Amino acid sequence: MSLASDRAKPRATEKPTLYKRIRLDIETRILTGEWPPGHRIPFEHQLMARYRCSRMTVNKALSELAQADLIERRRRAGSFVRRPQHMSAVLKIADIRAEITALGRAYGYQLIDCRRRTATSADRARLGVSTAGKVIAIACRHSADDVPFAVEDRLIDLSTVPEAATADFAREPPGSWLLHHVPWTEAEHTISAVVADARTAKALDIAVGAPCLVIDRYTWRSARTVTAVRLHYPGETHRLVARFKGG
Amino acid sequence: MSLASDRAKPRATEKPTLYKRIRLDIETRILTGEWPPGHRIPFEHQLMARYRCSRMTVNKALSELAQADLIERRRRAGSFVRRPQHMSAVLKIADIRAEITALGRAYGYQLIDCRRRTATSADRARLGVSTAGKVIAIACRHSADDVPFAVEDRLIDLSTVPEAATADFAREPPGSWLLHHVPWTEAEHTISAVVADARTAKALDIAVGAPCLVIDRYTWRSARTVTAVRLHYPGETHRLVARFKGG
DNA sequence: CACGATTATATGTCTAGACATATAAGTCAA
DNA sequence: TTGACTTATATGTCTAGACATATAATCGTG
CATH class of the missing domain: 1.10.10.10 (Winged helix-like DNA-binding domain superfamily/Winged helix DNA-binding domain)
Structure with a gap:
């Protein structure tokens, strides 16, 4: 960019x-x-x-x-x-693998944890659903040139995307898999800042207390929840760039 | 038929x-x-x-x-x-005063520092200009219901916006003034996370080392730089929300 | 089979009309 | 002055054509 x-x-x-x-x-x-x-x-x-x-x-x-x-x-x-009323910026949030390879860097992916379970009440709250179906919970890490780039913590609603049960998330990052298997989605992104806790610091190879950019993305498709994901980026090296649109 | x-x-x-x-x-x-x-x-x-x-x-x-x-x-x-290729989210970044009043909270504004000077080399680098014209440097704070909301550190290029020399930034926030006096602009936003240094912590009334969301906005108008601004938000209470657009 | 030339076709742009409709502006009565 | 009615007008939508142009498919030749 x-x-x-x-x-x-x-x-x-x-x-x-x-x-x-x-x-x-x-x-x-x-x-x-x-x-x-x-x-x-x-x-x-x-x-x-x-x-x-x-x-x-x-x-x-x-x-x-x-x-x-x-x-x-x-x-x-x-x-x-038209009279300018607010700045609305277009924030391009690419698939992480695509983003890293587009930068000409080597993409690396490590699956940390992947389990299938019946949705707990916490899972249901996070996905915004009321019935207790099956979900997949994934923790993984993306790296660029062997440097940790982001850690991902994701929940996939199997009642919306049953095919996800057969995907091999040890090989393919869940974000890329979803992007190619779920045609059109809507999403809401929430961006915030936190300081790294012990677990995040270890996964990102940064100090505990270092700043992290957090993106929560909640994705659905025609009123059905697809996935909820939380990404932690090392805040001092990663930047989100949003281009204009004045007015 | x-x-x-x-x-x-x-x-x-x-x-x-x-x-x-x-x-x-x-x-x-x-x-x-x-x-x-x-x-x-x-x-x-x-x-x-x-x-x-x-x-x-x-x-x-x-x-x-x-x-x-x-x-x-x-x-x-x-x-x-079209094949989904990237998530592009529309991030509405309102004028801070408008944003706060839209939330039904009382807007407060404090000018911390405002000075007019010939652009230093650091100023020129930040504005992306090569010639040394006059600039205005402003530090100020926005608050909602008397709680610090964001601190702002801004540079205005007077050669692009000469009228800004006569504006009273003790009374009106520079963002609002610019929004109403510069017709159409383009901008680039960069979002990152940092931990609060002593000065920022004091201004935002948070602890040193607490996470902050930082927005750098660089604004121009048909190839002429208008302003460069850096905003610090308390990261644990402030969130940027960007709505969808799948594909 | 490879490759260049030809053809068919779907989109890209444009015209000179038509009627529909919302509404700014003017008119007139209370 | 104000409210109701009328009118003028700019945009909104639509038609049945036209020619331009890029390119997928086909054909022909070496």
């Missing part, structure tokens, strides 16, 4: 289509502040005249800007540059 | 428009897993027949799904459900 990089999009002499040019023109004016928040964008019929095209073409450009939340369209009134 | 004439006219009973219904139908099939990643979506001409509409209508539905990264469109080949 390079700093401030995806603005530069080379691609020298390419002829963009008209609606893309219209969209980019408007986007540029907004981003540079030439058209500040609240500013009314020219009406569709004015843009038709300026670009000498049909209304559907300018409509497509404006619709995409509206879908991207850059402008707001109001019937009879016109289209307006 | 009984629906053959439902096209052009009265039909006031149907609320959602047709293209939205098409989009929702497809989205539902993807999200439930009925159409798994890699599955080819019916061709436009098939959807035209199924929904008895023109190609532009199904095209609009599919284009929006493509813009939302839910499907991938390939010429001659068709449209395909």
Whole structure:
């Protein structure tokens, strides 16, 4: 994740289509502040005249800007540059194996513990389910170039993902397995900071009391819980990077 | 065939428009897993027949799904459900004052230090600029119901935001001021964990060595640096929550 | 079999219209 | 002044075509 990089999009002499040019023109004016928040964008019929095209073409450009939340369209009134209301950052949380190999480092994986059991009340609370089905509880560690990268503590709900019972988590990390076997999921991430307890410190090879970044991820698929996972990262070496989206 | 004439006219009973219904139908099939990643979506001409509409209508539905990264469109080949490749979570990082008042708590603000100076080499490195202009350096604290919420350490580039020279940061938090005076920005957030040093511990009223969540935000506007800010949150009480977006 | 040329086809973009609908703005009466 | 009614207008959706373009498949040749 390079700093401030995806603005530069080379691609020298390419002829963009008209609606893309219209969209980019408007986007540029907004981003540079030439058209500040609240500013009314020219009406569709004015843009038709300026670009000498049909209304559907300018409509497509404006619709995409509206879908991207850059402008707001109001019937009879016109289209307006949206007022910044909150920063919403897009945080890319990759599969850990993919993340490490993408960095050009050697991925290592150690299964610490894996057991299948009937959900305890603590398990049910953590998964947010009320009935006591079977679950898999996994503890494992990810490393990059043989340096501990993160420890993982996971619970998988077998009533949602029965195929997980046959997976070999000694060989494949559960996150990667799930990513390839559960098609589309929703998730909630909670990020916090703690200091390492003895067990975490040992697994990450850091000092007890050293800071750790903790990510709790709760994943479900159409109202059914898939998995709950807690990841500890060494806080002084690991960083989460979230890219913008002003407004 | 009984629906053959439902096209052009009265039909006031149907609320959602047709293209939205098409989009929702497809989205539902993807999200439930009925159409798994890699599955080819019916061709436009098939959807035209199924929904008895023109190609532009199904095209609009599919284009929006493509813009939302839910499907991938390939010429001659068709449209395909996208394979999950990374979890990208949307992290809402509100203006701190807005965040606290939204929680129904009393917002408090204390300016600790504010000085204007010519950028030192450290300032220039932090802002990512090469020329030595004027900057404002601010340290302040936010509190909720009189409990310390976060400490802020900020640098504002006056060559990008000259108006900031006249702002009264003793009264208004710099984040809020910037949000209302700099129209559209891009930003990069870096999240990490540290343990509190003496100064931070004192400001946050926590113990030295307690975990802190650190957010570094680097903000610019069309290639010009606006501000760089570092926020320390007490890690055991503060949590960042990022909601989903599977795939 | 390998490989380049050709073809078929699904998407990409665009047009010149149409009617629907929400609503800002103006009009008029109480 | 205020509230109810009317009108004008910008966007929302849709059609039935058109040509462009990338590329998967097929075909032909060495």
